[in-house]
Amino acid sequence: MVTLATFVIVALLNPYSLLKASPSMASTLESGLLDCFGKNRLTNYTTINSRPQICYKLLNFSLQNLRFTEPSVPMPYVIVLPSSNIQVQHAVVCSRQHGWLIHARCGGHSYEGFSSTGDSPFVIIDQMNLNKVEVDVAEGTAWIGGGTTLAEAYYHIANASKDRYGFSAGTCPTVGSGGHISGGGFGHMSRKFRLVADNILDALVVNVVGLLLNRTTMGDGMFWAIRGSGGGSWGMVVAWKLRLADINRNVTFFQTNRAGKKTVVNLAHMWQAIAHT
Ligand SMILES: Cc1cc2nc3c(=O)[nH]c(=O)nc-3n(C[C@H](O)[C@H](O)[C@H](O)COP(=O)(O)OP(=O)(O)OC[C@H]3O[C@@H](n4cnc5c(N)ncnc54)[C@H](O)[C@@H]3O)c2cc1C
Missing domain, CATH: 3.30.465.10 (Uridine Diphospho-n-acetylenolpyruvylglucosamine Reductase; domain 3)
Structure with missing residues (x-):
């Protein structure tokens, strides 16, 4: 049987359990984060609850491994798009203060989904606007x-x-x-x-x-x-x-294809010996 003490410990360690446990506790957790954003004039973000379609679009547009677009894959609660270093700092501090995990994102090309999904409730800080x-x-x-x-x-x-x-x-x-x-x-x-x-x-x-x-x-x-x-x-x-x-203005490169497991293994082996020379 789950005791009250166990519940409190689990809830403290994992804010997602709060989200599941009670809507009012969940909204406290969410509003704490958004209040903190507001106090720090951080407005460039989208939450999954307020604008799900925009959130999906933002999440999926640079995603390379399409298995992470499946509905069963955990989604971020909020995607923040800072446009200055200080906004990144505020986003990090607020997320940490209110118990959210942070996933950094740049080009979104992680095949493993490290920038787009995770086990616990999380926010994504996507730096696409920091591209100067x-x-x-x-x-x-x-x-x-x-x-x-x-x-x-x-x-x-x-x-x-x-x-x-x-x-x-x-x-x-x-x-x-x-x-x-x-x-x-x-x-x-x-x-x-x-x-x-x-x-x-x-x-x-x-x-x-x-x-x-x-x-x-x-x-x-x-x-x-x-x-x-x-x-x-x-x-x-x-x-x-x-x-x-x-570099020279004119650069030439070529591509050559080789098939066969043994050939490829040999090539990779030889490459390791010369790549750094
Ligand atoms: C189509 C394709 C082609 C590729 N070609 C090459 C290639 O030619 N040579 C090569 O070496 N590799 C190549 N890769 C691999 C690529 O370099 C890695 O997948 C890389 O991690 C992608 O970086 P990203 O910023 O696009 O990905 P993201 O998914 O945004 O980030 C990848 C990881 O880095 C973290 N991260 C992102 N931005 C930051 C940041 N600003 N500060 C701290 N952490 C951050 C994320 O949290 C995540 O853990 C290729 C990958 C793909 C999908």
């Missing part, structure tokens, strides 16, 4: 927002530098820099210019208590970890500083 690209041509660097897609970054960097600069990263234009750089980021130019994570010079990260950190204030350990250990683990990266690759 600022290029310093003389220095050969660029700051890109944590919601920038690879195509946006490639385009603005090429434009600003009159096709002089690119950077070494993946081939899919709609992949987001947030998840991609956090996980390494490999592409056509990586043998020559390494992974995109190897070319990160600085970053701005909102940590779990809402502080905005840069490379110096986050320290060497965290700066190392955000460049390869996977997105969503260390905080919300709201901007990356990239070292750009000085």
Whole structure:
């Protein structure tokens, strides 16, 4: 039999149990979050209860693994679309204060659904509006927002530098820099210019208590970890500083196909020996 004490403990650990338990408790939980947003002038969000169609649209438009569009898959309670670093900070602080899990989202391309679904009640902080690209041509660097897609970054960097600069990263234009750089980021130019994570010079990260950190204030350990250990683990990266690759205006690449398990295994094995050379 479930005792009152057990219920209280479960409810404290998992706000979703409150949502299921009693509509009035559920609405307290929800209104606490939305009140906090309101007090911090954070208005750019959509809740699943107030505008479900818009919420579904926002959730699904960049989702790559369609199994997460199934009705049985847990949905976020709210999708927040911050347009400044301070709004990301407020969204993190309010969500934490009111017991909601946070999923960071950039390009939405996580095949595992890490940015779009989860077991507990959660909010998504989608950085699609933080997609500013600022290029310093003389220095050969660029700051890109944590919601920038690879195509946006490639385009603005090429434009600003009159096709002089690119950077070494993946081939899919709609992949987001947030998840991609956090996980390494490999592409056509990586043998020559390494992974995109190897070319990160600085970053701005909102940590779990809402502080905005840069490379110096986050320290060497965290700066190392955000460049390869996977997105969503260390905080919300709201901007990356990239070292750009000085490339020729004309670039040639080719693709060749090989079939057969043994051939592919051999190729992958050989590739590991030469990829870093
Ligand atoms: C069609 C396709 C093509 C691909 N091509 C390549 C390729 O050529 N080379 C390659 O290396 N990889 C490639 N990938 C893999 C891709 O790099 C990863 O799936 C990457 O994690 C996607 O990042 P995202 O921002 O689009 O995804 P999201 O789903 O938004 O995020 C992925 C993870 O990162 C977290 N995250 C997102 N934004 C942030 C942020 N700003 N701060 C902190 N955490 C964040 C999320 O919470 C989630 O855990 C490809 C994937 C797909 C679907």
